[in-house]
Amino acid sequence: MATKNTTIRDVAREAKVSVASVSRVLNGTGGVTPETQRIVREVAARLHYVPDNAARSLITGRTHTIGAVLPDLYGEFFSELIRGIDLAARARGLHLLVSSSHDGVDAAAAAVRAMRGRVDGMLILSEHVDEKFLEENLPASLPAVLLDSPVKSTRFPVLNIDSRAGALAMVQHLIEKGRQNVAFIAGPKSNFDAQQRDKGYRAAMAKHAPDAPLNIVAGDFSEESGYRAGRELLAQKKRPNAVFAANDMMAVGCLYAFKEAGVDVPGDIALAGFDDILIARYVTPPLSTVQVRIADLGRIALERLAALLDPTDTTPASVQTLGCDIVVRETCGGNASAAPAPRKPKRPPST
Amino acid sequence: MATKNTTIRDVAREAKVSVASVSRVLNGTGGVTPETQRIVREVAARLHYVPDNAARSLITGRTHTIGAVLPDLYGEFFSELIRGIDLAARARGLHLLVSSSHDGVDAAAAAVRAMRGRVDGMLILSEHVDEKFLEENLPASLPAVLLDSPVKSTRFPVLNIDSRAGALAMVQHLIEKGRQNVAFIAGPKSNFDAQQRDKGYRAAMAKHAPDAPLNIVAGDFSEESGYRAGRELLAQKKRPNAVFAANDMMAVGCLYAFKEAGVDVPGDIALAGFDDILIARYVTPPLSTVQVRIADLGRIALERLAALLDPTDTTPASVQTLGCDIVVRETCGGNASAAPAPRKPKRPPST
């Protein structure tokens, strides 16, 4: 069990060459006779030799690993993001070190620092990260890409979802369907996306329904807060005829509040969410929402980071924004079919 | 940008002590005057010193990282599993290197080998892994825990979901509700869980409804295959009065097939799935299913692995099985309330 692992020296000895030659063969650096190569490879295979990554990293300064620092994420957003990152990383021969599940600026700082010497670059998604944070916690030489962040940095590329445009488009759609009185269920104040969606709502109202009153109720992205918001809206003297929730879970909560009160959706009140989570298409009636291509977000972020890793890269840091599309189902009075079409068959989870 | 990172030598020089002392202080090995400690810490903080993990790993042979090798997983199972693992890992000061998204035995082998020198142990969930595979691709000294696997090894602990018992309980429940003619929508032949659920179905039928015919239709865990299976069942001369699908997505597909055909669920046919994915409670009517505590699975697996990492550990390898509970909603003629209660507020995803 505790047998020593075979090292490059063992291979060298067995193959009757120097360690340098073994290294050259295995790395394809060239300058080795085909015959010698054959022998080395044969011996390496026979001894089950696998280079030790720690030693390799130490000398080369490269780990071929990138770190993903994420907040405490649940559900689809998380898995899709990781999937997008992992796929893109694999395509480039990079490994993925994930560090999720930490709220608080201290936890984030610890996570970032713990990656020193472990990764070549980082993908960071956290409310708590600003430029100062990065200056303090990131080694000067570590490239990083920020996801979904308000910071405008000259050093770090930022990749955002265009929440504002998505929200604007959806609210505009509702208004064009003849629902002027659009209410908005807001997300957490501190959340960047929530802020952007709020802005989108306001912009759409100002532009397309300037006479209608703004009607904003608080929420925190949870289903329960959506449910409460729904009841609150029903209690208003003048009920809105459309509700736009800052995310799908709140929209679902709101939907159940409406159902419970016997309010017809979309007959009495139209409803829309944001994110296009899986359940959006399974609630009754299926929920209109704004789709974010999360896996793409991960992929693009990783590609941006990979570019940074390449020393010949000269692309300046910039803020890039990923568009999102509205998907019209039934809750906003669209004309989709009654039963959702079976999803295109994806490879199923193993259980 | 490319400034050299500060090393332990820089700290030692600045603090006017030897590198040994700095190492001792920072690792809390003891044997250092409080005063010296103070100085070292102060200098280390001032210089933003962070130890290089590659060097540390090289000498200690420990990386404080565990690797998770997973197949190409989508959705909830994946994210919950990772979450469970990550949480438990963090609690132990371990990092998590994930390698998902690879089917095929070769990809799995490459993933496993690439982790040499990068991790202290591995969590492996893959159809393609058997004992021979591990012997060939795992360094002798690397501990590993297998998830959801049929292999019985003396060297590697295995952690399974008790799919068989869960399926048995659910089918038994359906029969006890008066539905003797339970049909089963099977999962992929090669999938271990699918096999276990099949066994559970057969066992329950044999024991509690020995006179009813077995009625098994094929599926592949996808919603679409569930939909097709549903239509197939409806076309039978003698329709079953209950359907148990090997996972929730197929149950949902089946449910839409029934809805489309105007079949009342659970009035005409009862329905149940397996996994308790999020959408199970949001379809109409809410789906009865078998709950798997996936995050727990991840947590327990990691704890098992962590125990293996401890050299004083003597626990022998064993096959451990994690129970699962049936959750009765409306599709099996249970008596749950009409609208699902809002879920207990979890921390919301960031978008």
Place this chain on the structure above:
DNA sequence: GGCGCAAACGTAAACGTTTTCATGGAAGCT
């Protein structure tokens, strides 16, 4: 045949830690 040159190969330094061992000095004991 001597010369130079390039290709193949080997030697050893370097990477940044941890850890063993040696050393010096202070303190405790008789």
Place this chain on the structure above:
DNA sequence: AGCTTCCATGAAAACGTTTACGTTTGCGCC
């Protein structure tokens, strides 16, 4: 006082690679 014991500290080895540099070898050319 002389002895041992113990503790804080430093010097240096070790971990397994890559790579700069030096050495050998083979070969063609004059």
